[in-house]
Amino acid sequence: MASHILVFDSGVGGLSVVQSLNANPSASQISYLFDEAYFPYGELSQSVLVERTLSLLSDACSKLNPDLLVIACNSASTLALGALRERITIPIVGVVPAIKPAASTAKNQRLLVLATPGTVKRDYTQQLIDDFAPNCDVHLYGSTELVELAEAKLRNKSHIQERIDLVVQLSCPQAWTPDVVVLACTHFPLLQKELQQSYGNEVQLIDSGSAIARRVCSLLGIEGKPAELANDLGFAYTTAPKVDAVLASSLIQTGFKDLRLFE
Numbered sequence: 001m002a003s004h005i006l007v008f009d010s011g012v013g014g015l016s017v018v019q020s021l022n023a024n025p026s027a028s029q030i031s032y033l034f035d036e037a038y039f040p041y042g043e044l045s046q047s048v049l050v051e052r053t054l055s056l057l058s059d060a061c062s063k064l065n066p067d068l069l070v071i072a073c074n075s076a077s078t079l080a081l082g083a084l085r086e087r088i089t090i091p092i093v094g095v096v097p098a099i100k101p102a103a104s105t106a107k108n109q110r111l112l113v114l115a116t117p118g119t120v121k122r123d124y125t126q127q128l129i130d131d132f133a134p135n136c137d138v139h140l141y142g143s144t145e146l147v148e149l150a151e152a153k154l155r156n157k158s159h160i161q162e163r164i165d166l167v168v169q170l171s172c173p174q175a176w177t178p179d180v181v182v183l184a185c186t187h188f189p190l191l192q193k194e195l196q197q198s199y200g201n202e203v204q205l206i207d208s209g210s211a212i213a214r215r216v217c218s219l220l221g222i223e224g225k226p227a228e229l230a231n232d233l234g235f236a237y238t239t240a241p242k243v244d245a246v247l248a249s250s251l252i253q254t255g256f257k258d259l260r261l262f263e
Protein backbone atom coordinates (compact mmCIF):
# COMPACT_ATOMS: atom_id res chain seq x y z
CA MET A 1 0.00 0.00 0.00
CA ALA A 2 1.20 3.56 -0.76
CA SER A 3 2.81 5.41 2.15
CA HIS A 4 0.88 8.36 3.50
CA ILE A 5 2.97 11.51 4.00
CA LEU A 6 1.59 14.42 6.01
CA VAL A 7 3.26 17.73 5.09
CA PHE A 8 2.80 20.47 7.69
CA ASP A 9 3.37 24.24 7.79
CA SER A 10 1.83 27.36 9.30
CA GLY A 11 0.55 28.45 5.89
CA VAL A 12 1.04 27.77 2.18
CA GLY A 13 4.87 27.63 2.40
CA GLY A 14 4.92 23.85 2.73
CA LEU A 15 3.54 23.67 -0.82
CA SER A 16 7.09 24.44 -2.01
CA VAL A 17 8.12 21.21 -0.26
CA VAL A 18 5.20 19.36 -1.87
CA GLN A 19 6.54 20.60 -5.25
CA SER A 20 9.97 19.15 -4.43
CA LEU A 21 8.40 15.85 -3.32
CA ASN A 22 6.54 15.70 -6.63
CA ALA A 23 9.80 16.30 -8.50
CA ASN A 24 11.20 13.13 -6.82
CA PRO A 25 8.02 11.05 -6.78
CA SER A 26 7.75 8.27 -4.24
CA ALA A 27 4.30 6.98 -5.25
CA SER A 28 3.02 8.20 -1.88
CA GLN A 29 -0.22 9.78 -0.86
CA ILE A 30 0.40 13.34 0.35
CA SER A 31 -1.91 15.25 2.68
CA TYR A 32 -1.25 18.84 3.68
CA LEU A 33 -2.06 20.50 7.00
CA PHE A 34 -1.52 24.19 7.69
CA ASP A 35 -2.08 26.09 10.90
CA GLU A 36 -3.70 29.31 9.70
CA ALA A 37 -5.22 29.80 13.17
CA TYR A 38 -1.70 30.46 14.59
CA PHE A 39 -0.08 31.97 11.45
CA PRO A 40 2.56 33.49 11.25
CA TYR A 41 4.81 31.11 13.17
CA GLY A 42 7.85 33.36 12.79
CA GLU A 43 6.23 35.86 15.17
CA LEU A 44 5.19 33.42 17.92
CA SER A 45 7.03 33.11 21.23
CA GLN A 46 9.11 29.96 21.52
CA SER A 47 6.94 28.44 24.28
CA VAL A 48 3.67 29.01 22.37
CA LEU A 49 5.15 27.57 19.18
CA VAL A 50 6.45 24.41 20.91
CA GLU A 51 3.16 23.80 22.76
CA ARG A 52 1.03 24.47 19.69
CA THR A 53 2.98 22.18 17.33
CA LEU A 54 3.11 19.39 19.94
CA SER A 55 -0.63 19.40 20.55
CA LEU A 56 -1.75 20.01 16.94
CA LEU A 57 0.59 17.45 15.38
CA SER A 58 -0.11 14.75 17.98
CA ASP A 59 -3.80 15.23 17.26
CA ALA A 60 -3.23 15.30 13.46
CA CYS A 61 -1.17 12.09 13.56
CA SER A 62 -3.86 10.23 15.46
CA LYS A 63 -6.72 11.52 13.24
CA LEU A 64 -5.03 11.42 9.81
CA ASN A 65 -2.78 8.43 10.50
CA PRO A 66 0.27 9.28 8.32
CA ASP A 67 3.33 7.00 8.00
CA LEU A 68 5.72 9.94 7.83
CA LEU A 69 5.51 13.57 8.90
CA VAL A 70 7.33 16.43 7.13
CA ILE A 71 7.62 19.61 9.21
CA ALA A 72 7.82 21.89 6.16
CA CYS A 73 8.54 24.90 8.31
CA ASN A 74 11.96 26.21 9.34
CA SER A 75 10.48 28.28 12.19
CA ALA A 76 9.01 25.15 13.82
CA SER A 77 11.78 22.69 12.87
CA THR A 78 14.64 24.81 14.24
CA LEU A 79 12.85 24.89 17.60
CA ALA A 80 10.57 21.91 18.16
CA LEU A 81 11.99 18.93 16.23
CA GLY A 82 13.47 17.28 19.32
CA ALA A 83 10.27 17.63 21.35
CA LEU A 84 8.13 16.43 18.42
CA ARG A 85 10.30 13.33 17.93
CA GLU A 86 9.93 12.51 21.64
CA ARG A 87 6.13 12.78 21.49
CA ILE A 88 5.34 11.34 18.01
CA THR A 89 6.57 7.88 17.10
CA ILE A 90 6.43 7.92 13.25
CA PRO A 91 9.52 9.20 11.32
CA ILE A 92 9.68 13.00 11.17
CA VAL A 93 11.63 14.99 8.57
CA GLY A 94 12.29 18.61 9.48
CA VAL A 95 13.20 21.49 7.17
CA VAL A 96 16.13 23.61 8.35
CA PRO A 97 18.18 26.35 6.61
CA ALA A 98 20.37 25.04 3.73
CA ILE A 99 23.51 26.70 5.10
CA LYS A 100 25.85 23.78 4.39
CA PRO A 101 25.26 23.59 0.59
CA ALA A 102 25.19 27.39 0.41
CA ALA A 103 28.61 27.71 2.08
CA SER A 104 30.13 25.19 -0.30
CA THR A 105 28.96 27.07 -3.43
CA ALA A 106 29.49 30.71 -2.34
CA LYS A 107 32.39 31.94 -4.51
CA ASN A 108 33.28 34.92 -2.32
CA GLN A 109 32.00 33.38 0.92
CA ARG A 110 29.14 35.87 1.24
CA LEU A 111 25.88 34.37 2.46
CA LEU A 112 22.54 35.95 3.18
CA VAL A 113 20.15 33.87 5.28
CA LEU A 114 16.61 35.05 4.50
CA ALA A 115 14.17 33.63 7.04
CA THR A 116 11.40 34.50 9.48
CA PRO A 117 12.14 36.69 12.53
CA GLY A 118 11.90 33.48 14.62
CA THR A 119 14.37 31.44 12.56
CA VAL A 120 17.03 34.17 12.45
CA LYS A 121 17.07 34.23 16.29
CA ARG A 122 17.33 30.47 16.85
CA ASP A 123 20.40 28.87 18.46
CA TYR A 124 19.90 26.06 15.92
CA THR A 125 20.47 28.48 13.01
CA GLN A 126 23.57 29.96 14.67
CA GLN A 127 24.90 26.45 15.24
CA LEU A 128 24.49 25.61 11.52
CA ILE A 129 26.47 28.76 10.67
CA ASP A 130 29.22 27.91 13.20
CA ASP A 131 29.43 24.31 11.96
CA PHE A 132 29.15 24.74 8.21
CA ALA A 133 30.03 28.35 7.34
CA PRO A 134 32.75 29.32 9.84
CA ASN A 135 34.75 31.19 7.18
CA CYS A 136 31.83 32.93 5.51
CA ASP A 137 30.60 36.45 5.87
CA VAL A 138 27.00 35.69 6.89
CA HIS A 139 24.13 38.16 7.23
CA LEU A 140 20.72 37.17 8.54
CA TYR A 141 17.48 38.92 7.68
CA GLY A 142 14.06 38.11 9.12
CA SER A 143 10.93 39.10 7.22
CA THR A 144 7.29 38.32 7.92
CA GLU A 145 6.33 40.57 5.03
CA LEU A 146 7.83 38.12 2.54
CA VAL A 147 5.86 35.30 4.19
CA GLU A 148 2.69 37.35 3.74
CA LEU A 149 3.59 38.12 0.12
CA ALA A 150 3.89 34.40 -0.64
CA GLU A 151 0.44 33.92 0.92
CA ALA A 152 -0.85 36.81 -1.21
CA LYS A 153 0.57 35.26 -4.40
CA LEU A 154 -1.34 32.00 -3.79
CA ARG A 155 -4.48 34.08 -3.26
CA ASN A 156 -3.89 35.75 -6.65
CA LYS A 157 -3.15 39.21 -5.23
CA SER A 158 -1.30 41.57 -7.60
CA HIS A 159 1.52 44.15 -7.22
CA ILE A 160 3.72 41.93 -5.14
CA GLN A 161 6.96 42.56 -7.09
CA GLU A 162 7.28 46.18 -5.89
CA ARG A 163 6.94 45.09 -2.25
CA ILE A 164 9.43 42.26 -2.75
CA ASP A 165 11.93 44.73 -4.26
CA LEU A 166 11.71 46.83 -1.07
CA VAL A 167 12.27 43.85 1.23
CA VAL A 168 15.21 42.70 -0.91
CA GLN A 169 16.76 46.18 -0.69
CA LEU A 170 16.49 46.13 3.12
CA SER A 171 17.83 42.58 3.41
CA CYS A 172 21.43 43.44 2.45
CA PRO A 173 23.81 45.84 4.19
CA GLN A 174 24.80 48.81 2.00
CA ALA A 175 27.40 48.07 -0.68
CA TRP A 176 27.28 44.34 0.09
CA THR A 177 26.00 41.72 -2.34
CA PRO A 178 25.62 38.07 -1.37
CA ASP A 179 26.86 35.23 -3.59
CA VAL A 180 24.14 32.99 -2.25
CA VAL A 181 20.80 33.69 -0.59
CA VAL A 182 19.56 30.84 1.60
CA LEU A 183 15.77 30.72 1.36
CA ALA A 184 15.35 29.60 4.98
CA CYS A 185 11.57 29.78 5.06
CA THR A 186 9.47 27.40 2.99
CA HIS A 187 7.26 30.27 1.84
CA PHE A 188 10.13 31.92 -0.04
CA PRO A 189 10.66 29.37 -2.87
CA LEU A 190 7.07 30.21 -3.87
CA LEU A 191 8.51 33.67 -4.68
CA GLN A 192 11.60 32.27 -6.45
CA LYS A 193 10.96 34.10 -9.74
CA GLU A 194 10.27 37.46 -8.07
CA LEU A 195 13.21 37.14 -5.66
CA GLN A 196 15.59 36.18 -8.49
CA GLN A 197 14.46 39.21 -10.49
CA SER A 198 15.07 41.43 -7.51
CA TYR A 199 18.47 40.06 -6.37
CA GLY A 200 19.68 39.68 -9.99
CA ASN A 201 20.82 36.60 -11.90
CA GLU A 202 24.36 36.62 -10.54
CA VAL A 203 23.03 35.81 -7.05
CA GLN A 204 22.23 32.14 -6.43
CA LEU A 205 19.10 31.21 -4.43
CA ILE A 206 19.23 27.94 -2.48
CA ASP A 207 16.47 26.16 -0.57
CA SER A 208 16.11 22.84 1.26
CA GLY A 209 13.38 21.30 -0.95
CA SER A 210 15.37 18.75 -2.95
CA ALA A 211 17.36 17.58 0.12
CA ILE A 212 14.06 17.00 1.94
CA ALA A 213 12.65 15.04 -1.00
CA ARG A 214 15.79 12.82 -1.05
CA ARG A 215 15.53 12.25 2.72
CA VAL A 216 11.86 11.28 2.42
CA CYS A 217 12.67 8.82 -0.42
CA SER A 218 15.49 7.32 1.62
CA LEU A 219 13.25 6.87 4.70
CA LEU A 220 10.62 5.21 2.52
CA GLY A 221 13.31 2.94 1.07
CA ILE A 222 12.93 4.11 -2.52
CA GLU A 223 16.04 6.29 -2.91
CA GLY A 224 17.61 5.94 -6.35
CA LYS A 225 14.79 3.72 -7.64
CA PRO A 226 12.56 5.17 -10.33
CA ALA A 227 9.04 5.49 -8.95
CA GLU A 228 6.61 4.02 -11.41
CA LEU A 229 3.74 6.18 -10.15
CA ALA A 230 3.36 9.88 -9.45
CA ASN A 231 2.45 11.00 -5.94
CA ASP A 232 -1.23 11.16 -5.20
CA LEU A 233 -2.33 14.41 -3.58
CA GLY A 234 -5.09 13.86 -1.02
CA PHE A 235 -6.83 16.55 1.04
CA ALA A 236 -5.44 19.82 2.35
CA TYR A 237 -6.55 20.77 5.89
CA THR A 238 -6.57 24.17 7.54
CA THR A 239 -7.08 25.10 11.20
CA ALA A 240 -8.64 28.48 10.25
CA PRO A 241 -12.24 28.82 11.40
CA LYS A 242 -13.38 29.67 7.87
CA VAL A 243 -12.11 28.16 4.62
CA ASP A 244 -10.95 30.81 2.12
CA ALA A 245 -12.61 30.06 -1.24
CA VAL A 246 -9.83 31.58 -3.40
CA LEU A 247 -7.18 29.61 -1.53
CA ALA A 248 -9.28 26.45 -1.78
CA SER A 249 -9.51 26.76 -5.56
CA SER A 250 -5.77 27.47 -5.77
CA LEU A 251 -5.07 24.27 -3.78
CA ILE A 252 -7.43 22.25 -5.97
CA GLN A 253 -5.60 23.62 -9.03
CA THR A 254 -2.31 22.34 -7.59
CA GLY A 255 -3.85 18.86 -7.39
CA PHE A 256 -5.35 18.53 -3.89
CA LYS A 257 -8.81 16.98 -3.75
CA ASP A 258 -10.26 19.76 -1.60
CA LEU A 259 -9.55 22.08 1.34
CA ARG A 260 -11.13 20.96 4.62
CA LEU A 261 -11.30 22.27 8.11
CA PHE A 262 -9.14 20.33 10.58
CA GLU A 263 -10.91 20.04 13.93
Ligand code: DGL
Pocket (backbone or CB within 6 Å): 009, 010, 011, 013, 014, 039, 040, 041, 042, 043, 072, 073, 074, 075, 076, 116, 119, 144, 147, 184, 185, 186, 187
Ligand atom coordinates in the same frame (compact mmCIF):
# COMPACT_ATOMS: atom_id res chain seq x y z
N1 DGL B 1 6.94 28.60 6.25
C1 DGL B 1 7.44 28.81 7.55
C2 DGL B 1 8.92 28.67 7.71
O1 DGL B 1 9.54 27.93 6.94
C3 DGL B 1 6.72 29.71 8.52
C4 DGL B 1 6.35 31.09 8.12
C5 DGL B 1 5.57 31.79 9.23
O2 DGL B 1 4.47 31.31 9.54
O3 DGL B 1 6.07 32.77 9.79
O4 DGL B 1 9.51 29.23 8.57
